[in-house]
Amino acid sequence: MPTKSVLELANWNEDQELTLLLSLLGKDFSHWQDKTAATQLREMDWVRFLRLxxxxxxxxxVYLQLKTLNHPFIPAELLRNLQSQYHRNTLRMLHLQAEAGRLTRLLIAHGIRVLMLKGPALAQQLYGDVSLRTSKDIDLLIAPDDMDEAEHWMKEAGYASKSGEVRVLGSxxxxxxxxxxxxxxxxxxxxxxxRLHPDGGGEPSFDELWSCRQMGKATGASRMVPLAPADNRTAMTSCMYTLGSEHQFLYLSAHGARHGWFRLRWLVDIDRLAVCAVDWEALLPMMRRYGGLPAGGQAWALAAxxxxxxxxxxxxxxxxxRQAHRLALSALAFMQASVPAPYPIAHGSGTGRLAPSELLHSRALAEQAEAAPPDGGPPLCGTCGEAAMLATSGVTSITEDASNDDHSPMSTATSCAPITPAVASSQVMTTNTAAAHQPxxxxxxxxLKQPRHRLWYLISRLFPSTGDSAVFPLPRQLHFLYIxxxxxLWLKRRFSKH
Structure with a gap:
């Protein structure tokens, strides 16, 4: 049975759209199948639900759960929109999975050990199907000493550095x-x-992570494997490796905590991991050793x-x-602050929300809008139903959103699609103003850090960073001057932002 949470969620329970979303993610949506929920679904702000x-x-x-719910008050256009995004995400994840396999085989063939983080590997490990999770990129973990050689083979594979920053000294x-x-x-x-995390906090060494790795193939099978000999590379190149279950929890909880859990997807990962084969007794001393108790307690409090x-x-x-409770309350504030706002309001409806007839336009109108964009603007992309829905909601699809999933809430923005004639005819007022996100x-x-890690973090601020080389480039033999x-250089970067 789920453990009763100590968090007070009274304000959240008043939010119908968020309540429905959480019910679908937690797989407990029996309430919404009752006849008494018909009124709530009829009055649901489906634009806001889509944005959430x-x-x-x-x-x-959400798409698969809504299909299972199969309630007549769930707009068909919403389901078509989600179905389109679901199919595109499946193709995207399969593409990422294939590319991750290609790069992993390349690096392992040249003696570089590689672990996959998040992305398709995590989707296969926790969900059993890469189509059930989203990802924008591929995350690979290697030993620090292999960085130069791995970078060489990345360039050989056709990849170019995005930042071009010079790594300074050894910091x-x-x-x-x-x-x-x-x-x-x-x-x-x-x-x-x-490394798993920045700022020199406590975390297992790469050798420890590698010794406890899990092996997964394209079929999704995973099992514990012994450390392969260095010269046994032929067998290794046919496999992809990810973190062991205990290390996976350490990583996911710390990653979500560091970003304020402003995306519920990270919390769903914890929910899925809770029912996996994890040695929780062995995990507890690992959390103490690497400073994972604050983030771990917060993750469990929020997930419950x-x-x-x-x-x-x-x-x-x-x-x-008490610390887990306090950190969880802070994360709830970050979640609420990160949701895009304001939402479209239909004038004359008197309800403060869009009626289904105003929100969901016919496919014929959407096709007309897509064929003849307003003011000579670019045509809308995606399916016809998606064009109408996205133009109304002012958001892009998940697969086309270029924002980094790892950004803090402060950097999360919602882009607005052009207003089509179909939307204009419904007299819907929208705004390009994104939410005032709380960083x-x-x-x-x-x-989130234990006292010794806080001290180490403060000391680390005195050492050079890659940003220093961008502000004041120096030849490698003079890098010692960055100290x-x-x-x-810190003051220069600080005041150049204003």
């Missing part, structure tokens, strides 16, 4: 955690990690409160602490 679904990157799960190995590369023809982005996730018995004391504060990030220049 896309913002939280949970379109595949990049523990201050930063990844570099981004883009294939100009395939339009695939790769994040090559040498929002999704009804059953908390494993060894993890219940971790989720019941994840430095105080919050420090509260005394660090305060001045």
């Amino acid at each position: 679904t896309e913002h939280h990157r949970v379109v595949p799960t 990049w190995k523990w201050k930063d955690h990844h570099a981004s590369y883009l294939h100009p023809q395939k339009r695939v982005e790769i994040e090559l990690h040498w 409160a929002l999704l009804g996730t059953p908390i494993p018995e060894p993890m219940r004391p971790v989720s019941a602490t 994840v504060s430095r105080t919050y990030l420090l509260s 005394p220049l660090r305060p001045f």
Whole structure:
């Protein structure tokens, strides 16, 4: 049975659209099948529901659950919109999976050990199907000492660095955690990690992660495998590896906490991991060793409160602490602040929300709008029903959104589609103004760290970073000068933002 949460969610329960979304993600939507829920579904703001679904990157799960719910008050146009996005995401994930396999085989064939983070590998590991999760890029983890050689083979594979930043001295190995590369023809982005997290916090070494790895093939089968000999590369090149289940929880909880859990998709990952074969007893000392208790407790408190996730018995004391409760409340504030607003309002309806007739336009009108864009603008992309829905809601589809999933809420923006004649005829007022997102504060990030990691974080601020080389380029033999220049370069970057 799900553990009762200590969080107070009274304000959230008043939000019909969010309540429905959480019910679908938590797989407990029996309430919405009752006749008493018909009025709620009839009055649902489906534009807002769509925006919430896309913002939280949970379109595949929501689409399949709505199909199962099969309620007559769920607009058919909404289902067609979600179906279109679901199919495009499936193709995108299969493309990423194939490219990840190609790069993994390339690196392993040259003696570089590779672990896959998130993306298709995580979808296969937790959901059993790559189509059930979204991802915008491929994340690969290697040992820090292999970075130069891996970068060489990335370039040989057709990838170019996105930032072009120069790694300064040796501090990049523990201050930063990844570099981004883009294939100009395939339009695939790769994040090559040498650490799980930035800022030199506590985390397992790559050797420890590699020794506990899981092996997954295209079929999705995964099992624990022993460390292969260095010269046994032929067998290794046919496999892809990901984090073991215990390390996976450490990584996912810390990653979600670092970004304020502003996307529910990360919390759904925790919910799926809760029912996997994880040695929770062995995980507890690992959380203590690597400073994962604050983030882990927060993750369980949020998952239990929002999704009804059953908390494993060894993890219940971790989720019941005052610190876990406080951090979970902070994350709830970040989630609420990150949702795009304001929402479209139909004049004359008197309800403050769009009626289905105003929201969902016929496919004929959408086709006409797509064929003849207003003011000579570019034609709308996607299916006809999707064009009408997206033009009304002012959002792009998840597969076309170029924003990084790892950005903080402050950097999350919602792009607006052009207003079509169909939308104009319904007299819907929309705005390009994005929500005033609340950033994840430095105080919050420090509260996730244990005292020794906070001290190390503050000391690390004194060491050079890759940003220093961008502000004041120096030849490699003079990189030692970045140490005394660090305060001045920091001030220059600070004031250049204003």
